[in-house]
Amino acid sequence: MADGDAGASGKSVAVIGAGIIGASCALSLQRAGFKVTMIDKGDPGGGCTLGNSGSLGIASVVPLATPGIVKDIPKMLFDPLQPLSIRWAYLPWTLSWLIHYIRNSTAERVEKIADARNALLKGLFEAYEPLIETADAQDLVKHTGLMAVYEHDDGLAHAQYGINLRRSRGIRVEELSGDEAREREPALGPTVKHGVLFPDVAFTVNPQRLAASFAERAVQDGGILKRAKVTGFEMGSEGPRKVLTDDGAIEADLIVLAAGAWSKPLATELGATVPLQAMRGYHSMMPNPGMTLNSIVTASERRVALTPMEGGLRASGTAEFAGVDAAPNYARADVLTNHAAGILPGLNTEGAKHWMGSRPAMVDSRPVIGRSPRYANVLFAFGHDQIGIALGGVTGKLITELATGQPPSVDLTPYRPDRF
Template sequence: MVETAETDIVVVGAGIVGVACALQLARQGRRVTLVDRQAPGQGASYGNAGHLATEQVFPIADLSILKRLPRMLLDPMGPLRLDWKYLPKAMPWFTRLLLNLRPGPFQRSVAGIRTLNEGSLGAWQRLLGSIGRSELFQEDGSLLVFERPESRQALEALRTRMLQQAVPVDFWSADTVREAAPQLSPSLLGGLFFPRTGHFIDPYRVVCELFEAAKASGVRFVQAQVDGGRLHGGGVSLASDQGSLDARQVLISCGAHSARLTAALTGKQVPLDTERGYHLMLPGEHQRLPFAVTSLERKFIMTPMAEGLRLAGTVEFAGLDAPPSMQRAWQLHRLSKGLFQRDLSVEGATPWMGLRPSLPDSLPVIDRVCDGRVLLAFGHQHLGLTQAAVTAEWVGRLAEMAGGPEMAAYRLDRF
């Protein structure tokens, strides 16, 4: 039996979103218990790309991908892979995704992503400043490079779309790219620079530092697997492998694993799936890049970190339980060949796979339901790290019943 008599709210999920929310709620005077089956930060938050992707205001797919889809799926090492054995289970999710590519739903998704992203940089500056760890984030921009002449038109079209969404973006010539990042290949033709972005030098450490601050604010951590739960007049009871967890409220923020508990407590089936992402950490590459660089054609990102250079990307649909295909992580090194004057070293390199929680409209669920007994914060797809701090501020408002109209796009009942 887990002792939770002094708990106001149980936060299920100790990734970046859950830990940031737990800290926010504790600072508002709530008695918070944080629970996860793993130690804090061990899921998708451990190995993300580390990029504050405020420029990524468009959904994970658009109509242009439909023409490229067959070729992409036939390439086992391409940027998108679908495990065909998983297709029957994934079909309802993909059907919803296609419906959300219609102009109306697509524009609603863009507006929703943009609203969160526009608040993300300031929220992160406030959060890291409040714990005295501002150095963990570098506001140094990010660069999207291209290397084929025929890509210039697509890049210019993307810049126009970004400017229409008020995303700060500059076109950089090949000379400007070489001046800013001299170790990149001289064959690169230019790129788009996003000045209001940046990168985290160690995403896992960010979670750990926030967790330490949460503990100092009174948050209690329980390592347990939550298997279900029920609502009652006094609040909520969660069933776990360590016993019952009881509180007045629960916040479900366990990423790709959130759907089952949400259904158990609310009766609502959420179309949540996972885009499995990979990274390859190169510990011997500390001085290659001054900021995060993405390749337009090769569709992956390279982020400088305290422990080396992290190559990240690819999307794989294979569900929660399939074993990782680590050759996809090593493929990231092969993709990097030709982008630098000298190939990257893989000495001591480590591969990794994580589960991105994605909903078919590319928007998270951030909501207060069941008479306030259940709070929800999950489904941030590729933007969990980017949107974690602003999500925590919004959850703090929802806990005080202070949600505004700007939160309507993220409600559970949109499904």
């Protein structure tokens, strides 16, 4: 949409959260003529957006919970270093969510989830383009494809379920031998037996900077970035009129809630009880790797993504249920370092830096994008679990369509806040 186009007429909007989702919504709304205030308790892109694998994963239609996840539960409970783990102390808080999450792992439900994710993901590059251009952030995105590699025949056999799900939705997939995989990525070691290439996947070399560039551009063009923690809302007769923070109140015609894994209590106040959990992930960043990759590679059996980022080689992954505010267990990041070294024999792991962040995970692996069931002036944009970096542009576009009263370009029924 062109600057100052229909529907906005200078209305004010407060966007809570300036991660990739909030920053994308803010810039998109600003381009549509809204007066935007972003509110974040930290730096733009400093939450989960900072440390992820950076994949603009047009092929990421398959959720983490697929048929067979049930057999991983004993390991999840008894080994804190497994790729999927639950802290015992947190189990009572997450049990009901986990039961529903596992119920969504049947083949029939996964088909529906894949359709819902695909409907959003297939528009990702088109939706990002105007934001990336406006923010002059083209250098942050590389269109190289993504290669998943396997060290065992049964690893590839196990992956066929997801490969078929993708192919049936028109996603391009090419199967490669171990040698063909090494031709693409000479740094891969001899243990790699198979590769699966997704040629249309892109990645960002710095997801934090991508979000920050959107936020900065919004500010350069007249928006406001308020660094404060949102504590609640002042209600008027028709809905919330002010966002309350630990540093004063902000008046707004429209409120967009994009606070990632922290959204749940604020969503409750704004009219929707949502089954949102923090699915925590880790990374290990090797600042002087001594080798490089040409594209993002996932060592699928090890459940680690390897990304050639601006600041070094990043090994990321794992899913831990422990609550959004619990202390990190950086031994999980050490496991990622060891996996990276296992598959990239020339990797220098010296000086590896660790990070933990919380994916905003919904029980049905679909984001919440839509209007509050109670307040017409509140829009929700959170719960993007493993695909938030991919879906910033799409979410910004859909939220802007809702805010300006246009028919949404994707049917929003599967993402409604009141679907549970």
